[in-house]
Amino acid sequence: MANLIILTIISIFSVFFSHFFKKKIEETVVFSIFVIILILYICGILSILNIGWYFICLLSLIFLFLLLHSYKKIKPKLLLTYGLGFLVITTTISIIIHKYRLVTSFDEFNYWFLAVKNMYVNNELFTSINSNVSAKSCPPASTIFHYFWLKPSKDFDESLVFISMNFFIFSLIASPLSIFKKNQWKQTLMAGLFLFLIPLTLYNYIYTGAYVDGLMGLIFAYILYIYFIKKNDKFNLYTILLALITLTLTKNTGIIFAMAAVIIIIINILFFDKHKNNFIKKTKKISKK
């Protein structure tokens, strides 16, 4: 039930952003996750984490209303994509394989699941006095997303944490599939396979654990992918900014990777990016006038 509620909320967010920014749904799923994390992070810092969750529910209802209001304008080609297929398949598999999964490793007991459990029980960030987490200084991006997924559940269900983690990773790796067209199923199949297996090769536990090291690498690469491969419009700029926030707040070392990504992008913006950046294009037009 919790899976259903959360997936519905994320779907509404994604469809709304897809409709609003005219982007394929696999690109807006990860954007929605970043937005949700940011909202809950702000609410968590203000000690209103619980209200943050209900605020997201309210937002999803508003988005749903707006979508229903303009349902004729929704383009099916933006929604029925290979990326969505990849997400549906992988999430379904994830729900099946994680049904009875339990925490077994040291750091998950010590921090990753303990922090989520504290947040679930106390409805506040694990930095509160009521929390018995020892590593309270670790930033909360991933645990916030787990909390978001667990919130509608009656009990603390460990499998939901695994599923939420998988969904976050799958949404990140599904996004590049948006470059393929409908007739390129062979290429998409090959790309999907690589995207799924390469993180697994480096991190054996990436799909069966809550460690965030692999996730950080994926967000880092995703930021560069958005900048170098996608057209640099406003949506992609927002995605980069949100991804930078999430990356910084994923772990203490996240800021190193975020700054590395920023340096790479800034060097390119200042010295090599002459034509692709839309913001710069606009200013060029103005200057010509």
Add this chain to the structure above:
Amino acid sequence: MLKKSYQKINLSKIFAYCFYGFFLLIISTCFLETITHPGLFLNKTGISLSDLTARLGLICLLSYFQLCFSKSSLKYQKTLIIFSLVIIFVTLILNLIESSNYPNFVFSKFHLNYFALNTLSYFLFTFFILSIFSNLISKININPVLNKKIIISLLLFLTPILSYVSWNQHLYKNNIIIPEPKIFSFTEKKFTFLEDESKKQPFKDQITWFFKPTNQYSIYKIFFNLITVSLGTIFCFTAILFYINWLQNKKSIKIGITLLIFYLGGIAYSALIILISVTMFSVGELKAFQGRYILTYILAMIMFSLYLFLIKLNKQKKINLLSIIYLSILFFLINIPNLINLKPADKKIFLNRKKDEIFYQKIEEGLKNSNKPIFLHVITTENAGPISYRYFLVPVQIISPIWQDWDTFMFKNPAFKTATHVFLLSKTTITNKWSDLQIDKIFKDKKFVVNNGLYRVVYKTDDKSSFQLELINQF
């Protein structure tokens, strides 16, 4: 002259040699370490040879992708593919030999300089606001394109810094961290949160300690650092290669420079890891550090290269099915042990754990009235045994568990002296190990939670040097 000399360099040949060298370095190190310290990889450090070879295979593919993208000569493409096939074969054999039981270790925290970032962010934020509202930059620079570029750059630069500072500010407000600038000093002792012998010394002495041949830790540290140095070297070589490639082929300037910065960042990151591993981490932590942290960067690099490759793939109207099948098989073979781990979770284990959880919850309910802290201690050979209790007992306030040998450590612990309850895995542990009058005072007021009951210590009437546990409550 210079132009001619770099144009003569065969990039793919250097690439191939680099990877051969890297492979030989890793394998020979592992081989030497296995001979000199049997069981090092599997039992002590948890480093798996098959993991290393699988990753090496992946790096070969990375080079393949990047060769494709950088429009270099693909003369050595076949060699790379054959080489990766050999690696896969080695990986499979090693996988059969190795066990998958890795030890677990605690992580040290890693904080950046809070004050420096804070000041920097305030400065940049002020500059950013000024640049937007007063159009300060346009007054200095007439070019509007550059203005936009600077504003976007600042926005990108500020975002992670402000996020980081906001989190640290939150921690500071909640008294979780007291921001103290951690200035690296060569002579003074600054890293107070360090654990083992080396960490108690100033950096200068740590270096001397590090290379002491009698030091049992140094051999592991050297081994781990050697792997990182190898990676750093490979980053360095590849950076040079991409620089040469950029000089030769200026068409791919943007990506070429990006990859160059990427690799230079890799060198800096490797250096940072070595510095931290020498000064901060114990051997156990090194395993987790080297195994996980360095891979974050490598994963990002590989994924970025893959994205570039996907673009290339997208532009191809016809794709070679054979190459798809080959690459698919390659990845499946590398990932066989990992894919097996993705099998559905065991229901039996789940049900047993749920029973345990109910038991822990009953303990929690029974202890709610206790005002004193509960001291948690468990002796177990199970993976993550001691820590799991704390996890189950959320939200009861429990002092951090201790997993070292408790005979000497525990009795000195001031927290244990004030505690009221001690958690044990079995009754035999306490009666066999602690039958000593000297510890009478320590056990006198304490209650023990064992299996399904709450116990107290009772001394035998005939032999006062030994004691047993008497049941108070059954949960």
